Amino acid sequence: MFTAPEIDYLALLPLIVVFAGGLIGCLLEGFLKRSVRVSAQLWLTIGTLVIALVTLVWVARDNQGITAAGAVTIDGPTLMLQGLLLVLSILGVLVMSERLGGTTPDAFTQSGVSVPGSAEEADAVRLGGTTTEIYPLALLAVGGMMLFPAANDLLLMFIALEVLSLPLYILSGLARRRRLLSQEAALKYFLLGAFSSAFFLFGAVLLYGFAGSMRLDVIAEAIGTETGLDGLLIPGILLVATGLLFKIGAVPFHSWTPDVYQGAPTPVTGFMAACTKVAAFGAMLRVFYVGVEAARLDWQPILAAVAAITMVIGAVVSIVQTDIKRILAYSSIAHAGFILTGLLALEQVGASSTMFYLAAYGFMTVPAFALVALVRSAGSEATHVNQWAGLSRRAPWMAAAFSFLLLAFAGIPLTSGFTGKFAVFAAAIANDYAWLAVIGVLASAVTAYIYFKLIVLLYFGESRTDTVVVTPSALTTFAVVCGVLVTLGLGVAPAPVLDLAANAAQFLR
Amino acid sequence: MNLSAYIYLATLLFALGALVVLLRRNTIIVFMGVELMLNACNLALITFARMHGTLDGQVYALFVMVVAAAEVVVGLAIIMSIYRARRSASVDDANLLKL
Numbered sequence: 001m002f003t004a005p006e007i008d009y010l011a012l013l014p015l016i017v018v019f020a021g022g023l024i025g026c027l028l029e030g031f032l033k034r035s036v037r038v039s040a041q042l043w044l045t046i047g048t049l050v051i052a053l054v055t056l057v058w059v060a061r062d063n064q065g066i067t068a069a070g071a072v073t074i075d076g077p078t079l080m081l082q083g084l085l086l087v088l089s090i091l092g093v094l095v096m097s098e099r100l101g102g103t104t105p106d107a108f109t110q111s112g113v114s115v116p117g118s119a120e121e122a123d124a125v126r127l128g129g130t131t132t133e134i135y136p137l138a139l140l141a142v143g144g145m146m147l148f149p150a151a152n153d154l155l156l157m158f159i160a161l162e163v164l165s166l167p168l169y170i171l172s173g174l175a176r177r178r179r180l181l182s183q184e185a186a187l188k189y190f191l192l193g194a195f196s197s198a199f200f201l202f203g204a205v206l207l208y209g210f211a212g213s214m215r216l217d218v219i220a221e222a223i224g225t226e227t228g229l230d231g232l233l234i235p236g237i238l239l240v241a242t243g244l245l246f247k248i249g250a251v252p253f254h255s256w257t258p259d260v261y262q263g264a265p266t267p268v269t270g271f272m273a274a275c276t277k278v279a280a281f282g283a284m285l286r287v288f289y290v291g292v293e294a295a296r297l298d299w300q301p302i303l304a305a306v307a308a309i310t311m312v313i314g315a316v317v318s319i320v321q322t323d324i325k326r327i328l329a330y331s332s333i334a335h336a337g338f339i340l341t342g343l344l345a346l347e348q349v350g351a352s353s354t355m356f357y358l359a360a361y362g363f364m365t366v367p368a369f370a371l372v373a374l375v376r377s378a379g380s381e382a383t384h385v386n387q388w389a390g391l392s393r394r395a396p397w398m399a400a401a402f403s404f405l406l407l408a409f410a411g412i413p414l415t416s417g418f419t420g421k422f423a424v425f426a427a428a429i430a431n432d433y434a435w436l437a438v439i440g441v442l443a444s445a446v447t448a449y450i451y452f453k454l455i456v457l458l459y460f461g462e463s464r465t466d467t468v469v470v471t472p473s474a475l476t477t478f479a480v481v482c483g484v485l486v487t488l489g490l491g492v493a494p495a496p497v498l499d500l501a502a503n504a505a506q507f508l509r
Numbered sequence: 510m511n512l513s514a515y516i517y518l519a520t521l522l523f524a525l526g527a528l529v530v531l532l533r534r535n536t537i538i539v540f541m542g543v544e545l546m547l548n549a550c551n552l553a554l555i556t557f558a559r560m561h562g563t564l565d566g567q568v569y570a571l572f573v574m575v576v577a578a579a580e581v582v583v584g585l586a587i588i589m590s591i592y593r594a595r596r597s598a599s600v601d602d603a604n605l606l607k608l
Contacts, residue, residue, distance in 0.1 A: 113586075115593050155569050162576045166583045173587055180594060184603045186587050191539055191600070194580055195530050198546035201573065202523055205550045209516070209557040213565060229560075 005069030012072065014056040014082060015150070018143040021048025025136030034127070038104055041135040042097050046090060048139060053086040066508055070215050071153040073286070076504035078150045080355055081282040085275055088362045089142045091479040092271030095370040096134060098476045104131045107265040107373060109176045116179040134171060138271065141167040145275050149282020152290070154204035154214040154240065157283055161200065161243070164279060165193050168272055172264035177380040185263025192246070192256045200243020206236030216291035217509055223294040237292050237299050244287065247280035248336045251310040258321075261329035266381060269325065270369025273332050274362035281339055281358055285351055288343065290507050296346060304344055304436055310337030311443035318450050324372055324383045327450060328365075331409050334447050335361050341440050342424030345431040352505035353423035356498055360408075360416035360490050367483030368405045370476050371398055377467045385454065389461025395469035401484050403455045408487045410448035416490030423498070515556040522549035536588045536598045540581075547577045 009016070025044055032040055056079060066073045100106040108131040111124030144164030151157035173186030208214045210232040211222035223233065246253040261269045292299065314334030321327045339361070342353040375382045375391065375398075382388070392399035408415035421444060425437040472480075490497055522545060529542030551570040558566025592598050 113590060115590075155572055159572060159576060162580065166579060169583055169587060173590065181605050183587070183591050183594060184605055187536065187591050187600075187603055190584055190587050191530075191536065191543070194540070194543045194584065195527075195546075198523075198526070198543055198550070201547065201550045202553070205553045205557065205569075208554065208566060208569070209560070212557075212561040212563065214569065 006067065008063055008065060008067035008074075011060050011063040011065060011067055011074040013059050014052040014086070015143060015146055017052040017055055018048060018139060018146060021045065021052075022136050022139035022143055024048075025139055029133060029136060037132045038097075041132040042093075045093050045135040045139055049086050049090045049093065049142070053083065053090075056083055056086065064508065066152060066217075070217065071156045072147075072150050073152040073290075073508050074150060075508035076506050077282065077285060077351060077355065080501065080504040081149045081278055081358070082146045084355075084359050084362060085142060085145050085278050088274045088278065088366060089138065089145075089271065091366045091482055092267065092275065093135070093138055094475040094479045095270060095366060095373070096138065096265075096267040098267065098370070098373065098472060100470050100472070103128060105134065107176060107267050108134055108174045109179060109182075112170070112174045116183075131174075134174065134268075137167040137171055141171070142275065145279035148279040149286060151283065152216050152286070154207060154216070154219075154287075154291075157287075158197065158201050158204055160283075161197055161247070164276070165197065165247075168268075168276070169193065171268045172260055172272070174268075175263070175265040178263075181263040182265065185260045188256055188263075189260045196243050196246035196253065199239050199246075203236045203239025203241070203243065206232040206239065210236055216286065219291050220294060220509070223292065233292075233295060234298050237295060238302070240287060241284075241299065241303065244280055244284045245306060248277055248284070248339075249333050250306050250336050250340060251313045251333065252306075254310070254313070254333045254336075257333055258326045258329040261332070262323060262325045262383070266325065266369050266373040269328075270366045273328070273369065274365040277332070277336065277339075278358045278362055281343065281354060285343060285354060286507065289346065289351060290509055293346065300344060300346070303340065304433065307337050307340035307344060307436060308439050310334070310340060311440055312337075315443040315446040318447060321450075322385055324385060324388065324454075325369075327385070327454070328368060328372070331447060331451075332361075332365070334443055335409075337443065338421060338424055338440055341428045341433065341436050344433055344436065345427035347431065348502070348505045349427045349430065351507070352498070352501040353420075353427040355505065356423050356490075356494075356501045357420035359497060359501075360420035360487070363416065363483045363486040363490070364405050364408045367480040367487075368402065368409075370472075370480050370483075371402045371405070374398060374470050374472055374476070375467060376470055382467045385457060386461075387464060387467045388454070389457050390459075390463030391461075391467065391469060392459045393463055398469050399458045401480055403458060404484060405487065406451040406455055408491070410451045411444050412448075414488070414491045416487045416494070419490055419494040419498075512556055512560055516553055519549045519553035519556065522546075522552065534599050534601055536591070536600055539600060540584050540588065544577060544581070547573060547580075 064074050114121035141164050144160050147160035169190040173183050175182030210229050211219040249257040318330035339357050408417040411417040411421040428437045526542045526545030554566040554570045
């Protein structure tokens with residue numbers, strides 16, 4: 001007998017708004033004239049994200065619960081992370097739309113399908129006014145990201161994983177300059193992403209075999225009871241963890257991170273680095289806190305080891321990097337380790353410190369990559385560290401903002417990085433992971449060395465004449481100022497957001 | 510016949526798919542390895558559905574097929590664009606991004 005599931009549309013309204021916006025964007029792509037497409041898509045995208053944020057705060061917050069036949073949970077952590085995702089993606093989309101005086105978004109190719117350097121590509125550039133497919137792709141990716149931490153069912157989580165990943169694979173391949181690198185990044189991201197999501201799915205299948213359902217609450221109930229297929233539980237958990245650890249870029253599943261971060265268009269890198277991490281950590285929190293918490297003795301030591309080597313490798317390997325985007329990529333790997341340290345605490349303070357760190361990291365990362373996109377040499381981005389030497393003399397504001405963000409990455413007091421690290425390490429120490437906190441502090445010290453070296457280079461390096469810092473439009477300026485202010489605000493007066501995270505950290509089971 | 514044999518077969522297929530991804534050099538073949546892994550999941554899903562006596566697993570398998578199809582669309586598009594730019598579908602040739 002089939003009974004239709006109860007669906008609480010009000011709780012799902014933010015998600016519905018985002019997906020509808022993405023689909024309308026696809027339609028506009030087909031029907032609008034080239035000349036109006038860029039501005040129409042930009043307004044549609046920003047409008048959709050803002051409306052979704054408004055519905056999240058005013059509607060979904062009052063309709064919390066488990067809905068859609070137990071597949072979606074709208075609870076405190078979901079709402080907090082969805083709100084964070086929406087704000088970060090508004091900033092990310094603003095940065096993506098940066099035109100730098102041209103008529104189309106500057107970082108993206110006019111025609112992703114054309115062969116680099118071909119007559120077809122030249123034709124597309126001459127016609128101009130396209131590149132608007134990035135907006136619906138970004139919206140659909142945001143929709144998947146918002147569904148990811150809300151999923152209470154491993155199958156839905158797998159679908160959300162694919163919905164968020166597929167648009168990102170395409171976006172990574174659309175850089176305007178150095179297109180071969182960009183396509184290569186897309187290929188690597190796609191093949192490794194598909195590989196890891198297959199592991200996630202097989203893990204979910206094993207857990208289904210174990211519990212008879214992919215719903216996390218049913219799996220949680222089945223742990224500890226005799227199901228007859230108990231041998232499937234641990235392999236299932238570890239395979240699911242593999243898929244999630246790949247998405248956050250934890251060692252040993254990190255090898256795609258530097259390549260994809262370097263090859264993808266810089267605004268996409270910022271968007272992807274911040275938002276994918278938020279979404280994937282949200283899903284991880286739900287799987288480990290709601291689903292398999294009862295089997296913690298079996299997976300917690302493994303995850304702790306992963307966190308430790310992630311912090312160490314991320315910090316140590318960043319020392320030998322010579323490309324700014326790769327340095328930021330390894331820094332994102334190290335940060336994944338720090339956030340994992342908080343997640344391992346496995347109680348409310350673990351969830352709240354993880355969410356606070358995600359907010360802090362997101363608001364540093366989007367503006368940092370936005371600033372990287374402004375440093376140019378001979379028309380394309382200058383990402384080698386030597387090209388950044390002495391930039392402070394020509395672009396004092398840019399150098400000041402970037403240095404401040406680097407200090408936040410390093411976790412210096414009065415920045416959000418310090419508060420975030422303090423929160424996750426405190427949570428770890430309170431839950432018998434003091435050794436992990438010690439490794440974390442040592443790894444922070446190593447990463448601080450590389451950031452300070454970069455700041456010294458920015459201010460005291462031998463200035464190079466071929467590197468210019470272009471003046472950004474209001475879009476990028478707004479995103480950078482927002483990011484810097486939030487980073488400062490979370491460092492000076494973190495209490496409101498810490499309280500918000502603490503109040504939101506209660507999972508519905 | 511004992512149902513667990515199908516689980517072993519699915520695990521074997523999954524491992525084969527993973528090996529294909531790790532060992533083969535042609536992107537299309539690598540991608541086929543991924544598809545083999547997804548289909549191994551499908552086989553395991555419907556076997557578990559039979560074991561538990563519920564239909565859930567069969568419905569899950571349908572969803573997985575749809576996702577796999579979507580993945581093929583994006584994947585082949587990326588592989589094609591690389592192939593047209595470089596006249597090569599080998600993963601070893603995609604080596605511009607290095608330290």
